[in-house]
Amino acid sequence: MADHYETLGVSRDATQAEIKKAYLKLARKLHPDVNPEPEAAEQFKAVTEAYDTLSDPQRRQQYDHGGAGGMGGGGFGFGDIFDAFFGGGAGSRGPRSRAQRGQDALIRLDLTLDEVIFGTHKDVEVGTAERCEVCDGTCCAPGTSPRMCTDCNGAGEVRRQVRSVLGPVVTTAPCEVCQGYGDVIDQPCGDCHGQGRVRARTTIPVDIPAGVDSGMRLHMPGYGEAGPGGGPNGDLYLEIRVREHETFTREGDNLAALVEISMMDAVFGTSTTIPGLDGEIALDIPAGTQPGDLLRIPDRGITHLRSNKRGDLEVTLQVRIPTKLDARQKDLLREFQTLDGAQDPKLSTQKHGLFSRLRGKFGR
Known part of the structure; x- marks a missing residue:
């Protein structure tokens, strides 16, 4: 031999x-x-x-x-x-732990465009799993503890010798008595039924940074579900959805709006204010404004996600043409037409006029 x-x-x-x-x-x-x-x-x-x-x-x-x-x-x-x-390790596998990491949680959070400008604070209510306060995650009734499994002597696995074509072989399998844990809980906690965690609803305070956009996810480590057997919490992910605004449209960190002005204001110019998401906005409309002209107001857009700098507000001007005129108004406009000189309609050579700009901004 x-x-x-x-x-x-x-x-x-x-x-x-x-x-x-x-x-x-x-x-x-x-x-x-x-x-x-x-x-x-x-x-x-x-x-x-x-x-x-x-x-x-x-x-x-x-x-x-x-x-x-x-x-x-x-x-x-x-x-x-x-x-x-x-590629297994050289050491013994040993019993498996009851403590397992909890699952991650995903919550969808709706925000208004106003809340996105400077960021906001939200108290988010979540249905989750929390560590059992009665047993503190041990899974055992108060005053008790697990006992070592006598079938596997705490190893969590049992070995059996079988014969094969290659000779005697020892097989290893999880212990059926302790399910591979190496110990047995004779008196499980009555509140969590031996799980070490209970279902609950909890409120989580969240600071939403300025500049977030739809589809972004905020990662909050350790705010997910508590793990079974006193295991660590998973993570919480907040998926952002910014609701559409009736007046303003977001373009990256810029805001866009459409403002109607009268024909006379376009001709002579005017100063006015419009309500913004964070206060009144002053507009100076120059004389001779054409339909589709753009006014850019700096620093009245969205705050950048990673800085304090803000985007701009882009205001597209739409000239409102009167459709109902009295006799006096018609006479005055005909007189102006005569003084201005009659001009036949013709195709414009400007390819980036009113309609292309409006389609680009508002998709209409």
Whole structure:
């Protein structure tokens, strides 16, 4: 019978970590799924037998003193074989934790254009999971604690020896009694039914920065659902939707508006004010204003998302032509027409006039 240490290629004083590392290296090379050579199966069987003996301290001691050794409790199971081929760690998997991270939450938040200019504060009510105050996330009734599972001795998994075409193999599976946790809760908390968290509605204060736009998401780490078993909270995402305004249209950080003026105001010019989203806005309309002319008012748009600078307000002027005239008004306009000189209608060479500007701004 070959020496187990020689089979694995390690010294007789090798550590458990060195023995397992040697086995992983050989298993990757000799496993039948990787190496189809007939002798590879026998070599893999010998390597597995050597590891089964040397990986268990008691069996190794018996082997070193001339005993047969054999299949030890520290044998290599299917899970360890998967580790060998898919990069598993060298340490034991151990019991799984009851504490798990909570789920993330997504809330849609409607804002008005007024609220977007300078930012705003909102108290957002959310239906979520919160840590149970009665058991503080332990899942146990007050005054009690979990007991170690006696079926797996706290390991969270059980090992069973089965025979295969390659010889004896140790399989590892989660413990059915403790569900892989390694402990058992005999008296679960009555408020959370052993979950460590309860459903609740809570109010979260949120500061919305200026300049946000529809489709943006604000990330609030740790404001999502509490995790089961006292696990950490997930994150909260606020998806922004800015409602349309009846007067102003947003174009990036600029605002756009359409202002109607009379024909006489277009001819002679005028000064007026219009209501803005953050106070009155003064407009100076020059004489000779043409339909579709644009007035730009600096710093009356939206505040930039990452600075205090504001965009502009762009006002497109629409000249209102009177449709109902009395006799005196008609006479005066005919007199003006005579003085101005009759001009036949003709095509304009300006390709960026009133209609193209209005279509570009208002989509109409």
